[in-house]
Amino acid sequence: xxxxxxxxxxxxxxxxxxxxxxxxxxxxxxxxxxxxxxxxxxxxxxxxxxxxxxxxxxxxxxxxxxxxxxxxxxxxxxxxxxxxxxxxxxxxxxxxxxxxxxxxxxxxxxxxxxxxxxxxxxxxxxxxxxxxxxxxxxxxxxxxxxxxxxxxxxxxxxxxxxxxxxxxxxxxxxxxxxxxxxxxxxxxxxxxxxxxxxxxxxxxxxxxxxxxxxxxxxxxxxxxxxxxxxxxxxxxxxxxxxxxxxxxxxxxxxxxxxxxxxxxxxxxxx
Amino acid sequence: xxxxxxxxxxxxxxxxxxxxxxxxxxxxxxxxxxxxxxxxxxxxxxxxxxxxxxxxxxxxxxxxxxxxxxxxxxxxxxxxxxxxxxxxxxxxxxxxxxxxxxxxxxxxxxxxxxxxxxxxxxxxxxxxxxxxxxxxxxxxxxxxxxxxxxxxxxxxxxxxxxxxxxxxxxxxxxxxxxxxxxxxxxxxxxxxxxxxxxxxxxxxxxxxxxxx
Numbered sequence: 001x002x003x004x005x006x007x008x009x010x011x012x013x014x015x016x017x018x019x020x021x022x023x024x025x026x027x028x029x030x031x032x033x034x035x036x037x038x039x040x041x042x043x044x045x046x047x048x049x050x051x052x053x054x055x056x057x058x059x060x061x062x063x064x065x066x067x068x069x070x071x072x073x074x075x076x077x078x079x080x081x082x083x084x085x086x087x088x089x090x091x092x093x094x095x096x097x098x099x100x101x102x103x104x105x106x107x108x109x110x111x112x113x114x115x116x117x118x119x120x121x122x123x124x125x126x127x128x129x130x131x132x133x134x135x136x137x138x139x140x141x142x143x144x145x146x147x148x149x150x151x152x153x154x155x156x157x158x159x160x161x162x163x164x165x166x167x168x169x170x171x172x173x174x175x176x177x178x179x180x181x182x183x184x185x186x187x188x189x190x191x192x193x194x195x196x197x198x199x200x201x202x203x204x205x206x207x208x209x210x211x212x213x214x215x216x217x218x219x220x221x222x223x224x225x226x227x228x229x230x231x232x233x234x235x236x237x238x239x240x241x242x243x244x245x246x247x248x249x250x251x252x253x254x255x256x257x258x259x260x261x262x263x264x265x266x267x268x269x270x
Numbered sequence: 271x272x273x274x275x276x277x278x279x280x281x282x283x284x285x286x287x288x289x290x291x292x293x294x295x296x297x298x299x300x301x302x303x304x305x306x307x308x309x310x311x312x313x314x315x316x317x318x319x320x321x322x323x324x325x326x327x328x329x330x331x332x333x334x335x336x337x338x339x340x341x342x343x344x345x346x347x348x349x350x351x352x353x354x355x356x357x358x359x360x361x362x363x364x365x366x367x368x369x370x371x372x373x374x375x376x377x378x379x380x381x382x383x384x385x386x387x388x389x390x391x392x393x394x395x396x397x398x399x400x401x402x403x404x405x406x407x408x409x410x411x412x413x414x415x416x417x418x419x420x421x422x423x424x425x426x427x428x429x430x431x432x433x434x435x436x437x438x439x440x441x442x443x444x445x446x447x448x449x450x451x452x453x454x455x456x457x458x459x460x461x462x463x464x465x466x467x468x469x470x471x472x473x474x475x476x477x478x479x480x481x482x
Contacts, residue, residue, distance in 0.1 A: 055397035
């Protein structure tokens with residue numbers, strides 16, 4: 001009698017586990033199903049098998065599923081720290097792109113996790129499938145071979161010249177396209193600015209946002225600038241993530257249409 | 271094709287009928303209680319797994335060890351380039367892990383040591399031990415726990431346990447000593463091997479990329 005009751009329970013829990021929309025509930029259902037199965041074994045006079053079933057099916061397997069859920073149920077963003085677009089503020093991440101990304105994560109019911117990397121690493125990590133989205137003042141280049149979102153914030157690529165000498169840019173950044181043959185590349189904008197301040201390079205090719213910051217913070221003296229092209233900061237999406245790309249573009253289009261994007265740009269960039 | 275399938279089905283059913291018909295004499299098997307008593311156990315299953323069918327158990331342990339080594343070597347190629355930051359600790363999870371860890375480990379030891387008297391034995395005990403480590407991994411993060419429990423030395427402990435099992439069992443198979451002390455030793459060693467093996471395999475899976 002007990003065995004029949006537990007068998008019915010096992011079947012019901014299996015159906016429960018299969019019909020759940022949330023993965024977590026499915027995992028809990030599978031665990032409970034294993035426990036009921038252990039009960040069946042117990043009533044069939046096989047306590048050894050029941051103990052093993054409970055330890056493996058209910059304990060070990062449930063924990064492995066929980067650990068896997070923790071790993072996969074989120075959007076991984078690889079980014080360059082670029083205030084005011086995306087930067088660390090104490091324990092938390094802040095900035096215009098963070099507003100958009102965290103809202104987008106809520107929209108998809110996924111946690112967003114940001115890993116700080118250099119600009120040159122972003123396309124490689126996206127193509128390798130180690131991350132879903134690239135951000136942090138991302139200016140697309142044709143050799144990146146990643147999916148590109150709608151434009152977020154317009155900017156320009158300019159050359160700033162303080163002294164005679166070679167020009168520098170950040171490796172992998174859009175500015176690298178405009179470097180003459182006599183060139184120097186740096187890992188990030190901070191290194192480029194300090195090289196510029198130290199007189200290692202005579203000038204730099206970068207976007208207006210960074211140049212404005214350098215001049216405002218007094219890292220480089222006010223200088224002569226030349227315009228190259230108009231472009232926009234965008235978000236990059238991993239080539240395999242067609243769905244994320246479409247969802248992101250639709251999400252951005254909505255923000256643009258109801259004026260929230262313009263509001264965010266005014267608030268963060270000015 | 272259908273005729274062939276029907277024919278093979280008939281042949282198989284015939285074989286089954288012959289098998290259960292009693293044409294073949296059944297091997298003489300002593301009563302289970304006698305077997306258990308001979309090996310110094312009250313639990314018949316323990317007497318059979320660690321006594322009568324010790325060869326099978328030994329090869330199962332070897333297969334398990336080979337799986338562990340295979341996972342370890344195979345997943346070495348698929349490590350993440352950027353370590354995943356640990357999940358923020360929640361006090362609830364942390365406290366419950368602290369509270370539950372002791373009882374779980376004690377229960378695992380109990381199941382291993384008393385495996386020859388009641389339900390239990392080395393394999394479930396090892397699985398329970400692995401569950402305890404997994405619970406800690408959920409609370410603390412996989413990489414941090416791996417550093418805290420000195421995983422490389424644990425792995426060597428596991429290889430040591432395998433060698434010890436082989437030595438004990440080999441000596442017993444050759445010398446023919448029996449007794450409950452041997453069953454306890456074998457169960458504890460198997461629990462150690464299975465528990466550490468479960469942790470090592472899980473850690474490799476957790477720290478590797480998904481696509482294989």
